[in-house]
Amino acid sequence: MSMPGRDLSAPHDFRIDCLAVQSIPSVPTILDVVCRTTGMGFAAIARVTEDRWVACQVRDDIAFGLRPGDELEIRTTICNEIRQSGTAVVIDHVAADPAFCGHPTPAQYGFQSYISMPIKxxxxxFFxxxxxxxxxxxxxxxPAIIGLFQMFADLIGFHLDANQRVASSREALRLYENIIQSHxxxxxxxxxxxxxIAFNKAHNDxxxxxxxxxTEIGDVFPDLLIPDQAVIMRANMRRALSGETYTAEVVFGRPEFGQPCWEITYxxxxxxxxxxxxxxxxxHDISAxxxxxxxxxxxxxxxxxxxKLEAVGQLTGGVAHDFNNLLTIIRSSVDFLRRPDLPEARRTRYVDAVSETVDRAAKLTGQLLAFARRQTLKPEVFEVGPVLRSVADMLDTVTGARIRVVTDGLDTPCFVKxxxxxFETALVNMAVNARDAMDGGGTLTLxxxxxxxxxxxxxxxxxxxxFAAVSLTDTGSGIAPDVFGRIFEPFFTTKEVGKGTGLGLSQVFGFAKQSGGDVDVASVQGQGTTFTLYLPEIAAETDPKPVEELKSDGFPMGHGQCVLVVEDNIEVGRFATQILEDLGYRTTWVMNAEEALETLGPDGSGFAAVFSDVVMPGMGGIALAKALQHRLxxxxxxxxxxxxHVLAQEGPRGIALLHKPYSADQLGGILGRIIRQRSTAPAG
Structure with a gap:
């Protein structure tokens, strides 16, 4: 097998070449046969390079005077010409040879017959x-003499190559061994x-x-380990022996020595x-x-x-502040409503104030749940462009003439769920933020x-x-770097007191995350800001709403039907039963889902509907509803x-849902609707 690329003409130690030739056992015999066959008195194997001629082995019966290691000037030899041509030179009689009769070498060294065969x-x-x-x-x-020299030259070349390969292999093995042992x-x-069959020092240590x-060479390695580890080691070794290359993390070692965890590559x-x-x-010991x-x-x-504790503290403070404001309005209004001499007009005004304040409190709660990703979403498939266009038209109306609303790409067919x-609320919240940043004038691009x-x-x-990427770009003042990282925090706002709650962008963030997307922001002070809402894009399809959205019919009254109320909170349970009885229903109140199932029995006879809270100890309201859908x-x-959080993640899947805080007419409307639907539904 050859070694392409070897350059034996490069400067090196000629002593090695001499030793390489002398290490060939047949060289003395070759030189002896050469002399006996040709009748010549001097034979040699020479290492010839561009500038050196060195005798590696010699047979001298004519006292020529050269010994192994001696040199001749390369320019005084014919071998340099042989090196260049790569062909042999054969001279029977110098004086009669027209090519070499005038050559200086024969005259300088006093020979009449000459033969030299290249060793490759x-x-x-060329060697x-x-x-x-x-x-x-x-x-x-x-032909006989030339063939003999050619055979001997090839034999010498083969031995030199083989010896060099053996030496290289040994050197490589020593190198590999040094590398492995030092690893x-x-x-x-x-x-x-x-x-x-082999291991390095590190392995044994x-x-x-x-x-x-x-360990020792010849040990059955798994048998050296404690039994439970032996099983694992043998299985790992078996996988490698079957041809698999892989890495495993395993614990090996005895308990008294710490049993480190190893990452082992097989x-x-x-x-x-x-x-x-x-x-x-x-x-590798990966325990550390x-x-x-x-x-x-x-x-x-x-x-x-x-x-989290810091965030809870901020939330608590913000919620307490906002809800105390709302409770102040409710409490003051209730105090006035208790006055027997209150004029009807003022009574109406205070009742409206209580109702509006409850709505504001519900909206505040919804924004908090949006940030926490705990609101119950009602996902449906819709095309984004028309919704954006509708919001853009609305914004163009409410932002004023000084703000120009521009749209781009709204005709692109793009559907999300x-x-x-x-989604509309998130767009409005971002748009309001943009409007305030532009101080009433500029361009808003959707x-x-x-x-x-x-x-x-x-x-x-x-x-x-x-993903559908919906961006709103304003030409406003931009966001300062020192507050850039806090803009999605709840209750964080740079606006004046009374100008904002700090929950708008929190709602955007929570809605995006809960919908499987995200919201990004880029801003340059003095140039403007871009908010980009990413929502997973899907193929267009007909997808009905999963939540049965039931509207109020305005205080619809019951007709003595019995409703099972399931509520673990005493105050809420007492108030719910009172509302239902005022609406003309009979009620049975239980404190948990397990008790509800027992009360309903195998057929639910005597009950027209079940009204249950969602979050309760033990079985929750969703689990109860699913059980009743199956049983009754x-x-x-x-x-x-x-x-x-269950509703937020899964949705109520077709179950009628009433959001707290609810009013009496909302409760009555939903109950009246579903009882009528079930009573008129075809049997079976």
């Missing part, structure tokens, strides 16, 4: 010559019988560290034919890394808890891009999509909830 390695690299001289003429230019990672090789004794060991003759593994990762996770969790009401990618936002990885499908169920 199997890859064609030197096999040459012979004698002061007397000789018959050399015959800090434990490395060991094993055969099909799981016996150790580490094995001793975690087991208390050393690799099959193959021969030149590609056959698996064993396998080897390389191990795992401890550090655990400590980091604990530190991060501690930080998150601290941040989201709560359309929350743009839609379909099939967009979700870029990395606030340290979170992006996604390929497709004829019995209508209404759920009431201020919030529910």
């Amino acid at each position: 390695l199997p890859d064609g690299t 030197g010559t096999l040459c012979a001289i004698d002061p007397k003429p000789a018959v050399l230019n015959t 800090v990672a434990p490395i060991c090789a094993f055969d099909h019988d799981y016996r150790l 580490e094995f001793f560290r975690v087991n208390g004794f050393y 690799t099959p060991l193959r021969n030149e034919a590609g056959e698996i003759i064993g396998a080897f593994h390389q191990a 890394r795992l401890r550090a990762e655990t400590e980091l996770r604990e530190a991060q969790e501690t930080l998150r808890q601290s941040q 989201a709560d359309i009401s929350q 743009r839609l891009i379909g099939s967009a990618m979700l870029p990395p936002i606030r340290g979170h990885g992006g996604a390929a999509g497709p 499908p004829h019995l209508p169920v209404v759920l009431a909830s201020g919030y529910s």
